[in-house]
Amino acid sequence: MKFYGFAAAVACLVATPAGAQQLAPSPTLDAVKARGNIECGVHLGLPGFSFANDKGEWTGLDVDYCKSLAAAVLGDATKVKYTPTSVQQRWPILQSGQVDLLARNTTITFSRNATLGVNFQGINFYEGQTFVVRTKAKVAKVADLADATICVAAGSTEEKTAADWFRERNLKVTIINFQKNDDAISAYDQGRCDAYTAGLGALAGQRIKFKDPAEHQILTEIISNDPQGPTTRWGDERWQLIVRWVLNAQIAAEALGITSKNVDEMKAKSTNTEVRRLLGVEGKFGDMMGIGNDWAYNIVKQVGNYGESYERTVGMASPLKLKRGSNELWTKGGLLFTPPFQ
C-alpha cells in the first residue's frame, strides 16, 4: 500500500509539466516588481539606524538593509519607499500588508514570533539594553539605579526587561511608560526621570538629540540580549527567502572580502567558487529566487558589504562611534555568521 502511495506521488510530480525555473508563486515579489519599489517599514527617527535628514534622505543601518533589498530585487538601491512606524504601529502595518517588511530595531522574541504572525529573517544588529543617566548623578553600574525613576517606551521589550531585572534583584524602581520613544526621552531630559532605558545602539543615536549630549552618560553594563533584524509576515515563503538571503549576502560579502570598491575586480578575476556564485558568475543563484543573477553584485556595488554599511552608519565613521562588538564576523570574535552559498 505504502509503495503504491509513494509511486503515485512520484508519478504526480513527474507528470506535472515543469520548466527549468518553475517557482512557487510570490505575491509580494510580483507586487514589488509591478510597483517598482520596496515598501520598507522603518523607525520614526533613530540616528544611525533609520533617520531622515532635512532633505528627506534616509540613512542608517536598517535603511541600508532596505536599500540592499531594493538593489537585489529591482537592481536599483534608490527604489525604496520608507514608512516610519511607531512602537505600536509596527505590527498592524506589517500584518495588514501596508509594508513588504519591517527593518526597524525590533527585538526578536518568542511570543512575537508565536502570536503576531511574523517571522524574523536573521540578525543585522545585536543590541543590548542599557541606561542613559545624567553624568552628575554618579552612576557606575545598573544596580546603582535602585530607588530611581526610569522613563521607557510603552510596549517595548525594554519596558519588561527593566521591570524584570530590578524585580529579580529586589531593587525598587519607578518605571514610567510613555507611548512614544521621543516623549520618554524628552521627559527624561526635563528631569522627570533619573534614567532612560533602551538598547545601547539606540541610546548612542538618541544621545545625539539631547540639548547637551556631554551631560549624559550611557552605562556600559548590558542587562539583556536584543537581537534585531528584518521581519516579514507569515506566508509567501519565497519572499521570506529573498529577505533572509539578502541579509546573508551582505554579511558573506564582508567575510569573503568583497567591498564596493573591489567588487568589479573580484567578479572578473576571483577564482574562489563561493565568490563566483555570490556575484552571479557561476550557479545562477538569483534565478533560484526569481530575481536577477547579479543580485548580490548590485548589493555590494550600490550599498556595500555589511562592514562598510556598519562603519558608515553606526561605527567609527559615524557620530555614534559604536565598536563592532558582537556585530563583528565570527572569525574575528563576533557573532555574525552565514550559512554557505552553495
Add this chain to the structure above:
Amino acid sequence: MAFLRDRKVRDVLWQAAGAIVLVALVWFFVRNASENMVKAGIASGFRFLWRDSGIEVPFNLTGYKPSDTILALLWTGIVNTLLVSAVSIMVATVIGFTVGLLRLSRNWLLSTLAGAYVEFVRNIPLLFFVLFWYFGVLAALPTPRESLNFLDVAFLNRRGLSIPTPNDATGLRLALLAIAVLIAGQWGLARWARARQARTGRDFPTWAVGFVTCGLLPILALVAGGAATSWDVPTLRGFNYRGGFVLAPEFVALFAALSTYTAGFIAEAVRGGILSVRQGQIDAARALGLAPGRIVRLVVIPQAMPVIIPPLTSQYLNLIKNSSFGAAIAYPEIVAVFMGSALVSTGQSIEIIAITLAIYLTLSLAVSAFMNWYNTRHRLVTR
C-alpha cells in the same frame, strides 16, 4: 398583504429589517476578521487576559503588581481613568459654575476676566493644555535634592508630591466613618429643614451648620480614635523620596488640564441656562424682598438647571473620554496601559480595542443614565 396597510405593522417591519441588516453586517465583519487573523497566523481570542502582564504601573490604587494578569492591569487602568475623571468632574463643575456666574456679574472686571477665561480655554486644543501642564509645570519644579520642603513631612519636586501616610490606619478609618455619618446627617437635616420651611415658612441655616460639623466631627473622631501614632514619612534615599504616598505629576497635570479645560465649556452652559430664566422671575423675587444670593440659589438656579443639565451631561462625557489624553503624558489610564502597553506586548489589537470601546461606552451610558435620572427628579413641577 392587507396587513401591510397598517402603519404600525410597517414601522415594526422596517425596524426589524434594519436590525437584521445591522446584526448581519457586524457578524460578517467579525467572522471575516477572525478568519483573516487565523490565516495570517495572528493569535486571537480573549485568553491573553489571564496571561502575566509584566508591565509596571507605579501609580495605582488597586495594589497591582507586574506579576498580576493583564486583566488586573486593565482593572488598574479603569480605576485610574475613573479616579482622574471623578476628581476632574467635581472641580470642573465648581470652576465652571463660578466662572459662568461671574460672567453674568455686573462687576465689569470680573465679567471680563471670566469672559476672557472662557474664550481662551475654548479656543485652545486640549492636547496643548495637557502638555503645557505637564512639561511646563515639570520644568518649573525643583529636582528631588532641592525639593520644596513642607515642615519636613511633605516634599514637592519633579517626581511629584510626597506626603506621609499613617502606619496604623484606625484613626483614619474612624475619620472616614465620621464623614459618612456627617453626609447622612446633613442629608437628613436638609430634609427636615425643607419640611419645616414648608410648614412654618421659617428658614434654617443648613449649610452653615454643615460647614461647622464638617470641620469638627472628623477631628473629634481622630482624637477619639487616637491619631496615628507613627507615620510613614517620605525620606530622601538615593535618587528619590521613598515612603508615604506620591501624588504623581502625571495625575496632577492631567487633572489640572481636564478640569480647567472643561470648566470653560461648563461656564457657557451655565450662562446659557441662567439667561434662559425670564427677568420677570428675578424681579418678582426681588419684590418679595429676597437677598441677591438667595435669588440666585432659590429662584434662578432651580429654573436654570433643566436647561443646564443636558449640555452639562455631554461635557461630563467629553471629560471622561478626554481623560485618554493621559496617554500622551504617561498617566496610566485605560488607553495608556491597555491600548498601549498591553496591546503591543500581546499584539491582539482587535480584541483590546473592542474591550476599550465597550468600557468607554459603559462609562458614558452610566453617566448619561444618572444625569437623566437627576434631571427628571429635579424637573420643575409646573402648575
